[in-house]
Amino acid sequence: MLDHTHDPKLKSWVASANGHPDFPIQNLPLGVFAPEGGEPRGGVAIGDRILDLPAALAIGLFEGKAREAAQAASGATLNAFLSLGAGMRQSLRSRLSELLAQDSPEQDRLKACLHAAAECTLRLPARIGDYTDFYVGIHHATNVGKQFRPDNPLLPNYKYVPIGYHGRASSIRPSGVPVRRPRGQAKPAEATVPDFGPSQRLDYELELGVWIGPGNGLGEPIRIDEASGRVGGYCLLNDWSARDIQAWEYQPLGPFLAKNFASTISAWIVTPEALAPFRIAQPGRPEGDPAPLPYLMDEADQREGALDLELEVLLLTPGLQAKGLPPHRLALSNARHMYWTVAQMITHHTSNGCNLQPGDLLGTGTISGPDQESCGSILEATLGGKNPVVLASGEERHFLEDGDEVILRARGRREGYVPIGFGECRSTILPTV
Ligand code: CA
Numbered sequence: 001m002l003d004h005t006h007d008p009k010l011k012s013w014v015a016s017a018n019g020h021p022d023f024p025i026q027n028l029p030l031g032v033f034a035p036e037g038g039e040p041r042g043g044v045a046i047g048d049r050i051l052d053l054p055a056a057l058a059i060g061l062f063e064g065k066a067r068e069a070a071q072a073a074s075g076a077t078l079n080a081f082l083s084l085g086a087g088m089r090q091s092l093r094s095r096l097s098e099l100l101a102q103d104s105p106e107q108d109r110l111k112a113c114l115h116a117a118a119e120c121t122l123r124l125p126a127r128i129g130d131y132t133d134f135y136v137g138i139h140h141a142t143n144v145g146k147q148f149r150p151d152n153p154l155l156p157n158y159k160y161v162p163i164g165y166h167g168r169a170s171s172i173r174p175s176g177v178p179v180r181r182p183r184g185q186a187k188p189a190e191a192t193v194p195d196f197g198p199s200q201r202l203d204y205e206l207e208l209g210v211w212i213g214p215g216n217g218l219g220e221p222i223r224i225d226e227a228s229g230r231v232g233g234y235c236l237l238n239d240w241s242a243r244d245i246q247a248w249e250y251q252p253l254g255p256f257l258a259k260n261f262a263s264t265i266s267a268w269i270v271t272p273e274a275l276a277p278f279r280i281a282q283p284g285r286p287e288g289d290p291a292p293l294p295y296l297m298d299e300a301d302q303r304e305g306a307l308d309l310e311l312e313v314l315l316l317t318p319g320l321q322a323k324g325l326p327p328h329r330l331a332l333s334n335a336r337h338m339y340w341t342v343a344q345m346i347t348h349h350t351s352n353g354c355n356l357q358p359g360d361l362l363g364t365g366t367i368s369g370p371d372q373e374s375c376g377s378i379l380e381a382t383l384g385g386k387n388p389v390v391l392a393s394g395e396e397r398h399f400l401e402d403g404d405e406v407i408l409r410a411r412g413r414r415e416g417y418v419p420i421g422f423g424e425c426r427s428t429i430l431p432t433v
Contacts, residue, residue, distance in 0.1 A: 001276040005097040008418050012100045013107045016047030022421030028096050029268035030073050032123040035115050040076040040123050045268050046100055048117050055113040065091035077127045082232035083358035085214045093273050122174050122267035126359035133363040134164040138339040140366035143380040159289050162340040162348040168260035174267040175425045181432045182261040184245035198432040199242035202400040205366040206313050206376035209237035209265050210342050212360040219353040224298040227343035233269035236408045236425035237363045243379055266425040278412035282306045282341050296344045305341035314407040319393035328391050333367050333374040402431040
């Protein structure tokens with residue numbers, strides 16, 4: 001999957017792309033943006049600019065498969081583009097790389113198709129039909145399990161089943177849209193009856209989002225050896241969680257109102273092709289763990305089905321802002337801490353015949369690392385609110401407070417390749433109305 005588009009020597013005539021932490025020419029993520037006063041349309045992030053795909057199509061810069069793919073990626077949602085699959089995506093990527101490369105003969109014509117990203121609004125890149133959230137971050141599952149069951153943190157199904165539940169697609173918003181603190185029913189441990197009011201234990205969850213590309217028909221499971229081909233791209237996902245509401249409502253059917261009030265995603269679809277240099281073998285299972293059942297086992301998937309991506313959570317509070325201090329890093333984790341691969345998630349999801357559709361979104365579940373500096377939720381970082389996070393401003397946080405902004409970032413790095421990022425996934429907590 002590695003080709004000339006990954007060449008580390010490749011530079012762009014869009015000067016801000018060279019050395020850009022997220023969007024060098026080796027990335028080329030797709031999204032939907034609206035220029036000031038304009039209609040939403042498909043675009044490609046390059047440095048601090050956005051290439052307007054319909055504008056570039058209109059001046060005849062694409063042919064053949066690349067043209068078809070660019071057309072599918074030009075509208076106000078990219079579901080048509082997601083349905084295409086790897087071959088079409090590669091054609092478009094290859095042509096975009098040519099057009100945006102330093103020596104491109106088309107640069108004068110293309111300049112008119114660029115917008116300053118700072119002057120555009122990013123939209124959700126697709127109409128999300130369904131959203132499913134998994135629980136494959138084994139350190140998170142263990143940390144949270146310990147708070148409830150110190151001796152037996154992981155339930156016996158965890159190492160056989162990629163655990164998940166159906167989430168809510170309607171409340172997913174792109175980075176930058178604030179989140180309103182939810183009200184809900186909760187019962188403090190010492191109380192005999194629940195009360196109803198603003199959540200007191202609001203939390204973030206650091207997750208990777210997976211965009212489904214070509215889906216499957218109802219009743220037609222996706223085999224493990226074809227599952228990675230059904231991924232259309234990746235994003236960051238903050239699965240906001242109200243822990244007090246969750247603790248009271250989750251038995252016996254799992255999360256409901258504690259999770260469905262909001263989820264925030266980074267707005268760019270980072271393609272599987274862009275992430276090819278950062279693929280790694282699925283880390284071996286600890287001694288004594290069962291092997292995956294045969295329907296979830298594929299050698300190629302075990303060899304290259306995991307991703308080496310740094311994942312970061314930052315917190316910017318009103319106190320830090322008032323003092324001109326930078327955001328506080330709450331966690332540095334890595335996508336390699338997933339017990340199941342993305343292909344295993346997809347195969348398991350469809351193993352009963354359930355159909356996935358282009359533009360469906362999967363969450364991996366919170367991806368914590370093995371130590372206290374890599375906790376993907378504040379529930380873990382503060383041990384259930386017991387040990388507050390202390391900030392340079394003098395503020396403390398047991399859980400999130402109104403005015404707090406949570407920022408997620410992801411970065412792929414590998415010797416011999418240009419690092420790429422996802423763009424930010426950020427949102428500020430607004431008070432309950
Ligand atoms: Ca979650």
